[in-house]
Amino acid sequence: MAETTGMNITQSNHPLPNGVKLPIYMDNHATTPLDPRVLEAMMPYFTSIYGNAASRNHSFGWEAEQGVEKAREQIARLIGATAKEIVFTSGATESTNLAIKGAAEMYRERGNHIITQVTEHKATLDTCKRLEKSGFRVTFLPVMADGLLDIEDLKRAIDDQTILVSIMYANNEIGVIQPIPEIGKLCHEKGILFHCDAVQAVGKIPVNVLSDNIDLMSISGHKIYGPKGVGALYVRRRNPRVQLAEQINGGGHERGMRSGTLNVPGIVGMGKACEICMQEMEAESRRDQELRDHLMNRLQNALDYVRVNGNMEHHLPGNLNMSFIYVEGESLLMGINDVAVSSGSACTSATLEPSYVLKALGLGDDVAHSSIRFGIGRFNTRAEVDYVADKIIEVVRKLRELSPLYEMVKEGIDLSKIEWAAH
């Protein structure tokens, strides 16, 4: 997965004349800053309301439980669920593990086939790969060049052993939104459970588990201006009633599906974060999209040989993934080290691997490496976007002046026809 860059960032306390403070955070798909209103809601649960929400014998426990139940309502309301259908976890990675492993184990008698797609988050891909080791058959569907799933591919992949389909709502690298209601409808017609990783979609675009036909849905606190280390899994209770084999055993918390003392402050914060999203989502996504389009237009107008990745009609408002061809990715990132964005390279491994999501769209390694993911969010300003655009334009131009490939292309030489001396 793409990793945040900018190892050389030093915090400057002096804003620039336009009010911009460096470094600029524009990596809101990796995580979001905590909204101050969320922090305010959480604070009492660190200090005075410190009871265990499972303590039934005193007011300390009851107050903590009230905080948890309010949060359950706030989350349920945002996604069209009921409070009883919300199971708290430590984050979306755990939610997805519980959903996929829990359903696989519970419905194994019915079949052993699971369908997902190659551009999923690692939480889904690695969970499915783990299940392959214990005898499940997993189909990893490809995507089209614009990142969308071909629904016909999905139809063809379904067989009489298929028990679960797991397709994400919106992709964390390229922002592409999948046709979720259609996928869910198809699954329901075939009696197959549908899990959706909606981490990037919830709070940014309308998500409704009923009209979207979703049975299991993963969400995360820290992608919606809430705290890290808390998440939820929506588990449908009617039409159909979904059962899961628990993956963590203990005191039987969360209706037995996820034992362990609840992270009360985190849960309260996630609830508040959902409430804010519910109230502000419409205006906020319009604003994020305006800023995103402004950034995209400025880059496209100033630079040639750029490529926008992912279908832009079905797209998250704050996401822009762009390739700057004939520019070396590493150098580009070094040149913009006062801006926190993600690159098309996964620097988690020792070797610099190109992003598997971009490769799935058919991008070559070099183009993938020269790609940048901009994640615009609630606290980004227009002045910041302009600073980032100026900086990228300046650095790309400078690097291309040094690029023999770019020179050759500008002179009209067809690079594909060149026989290189060494491989």
Ligand SMILES: *Cc1c(COP(=O)(O)O)cnc(C)c1O
């Ligand atoms: C961040 C993310 C996750 C993992 O969520 P955590 O709460 O950090 O475990 C899963 N899926 C997508 C699409 C994400 O962006």
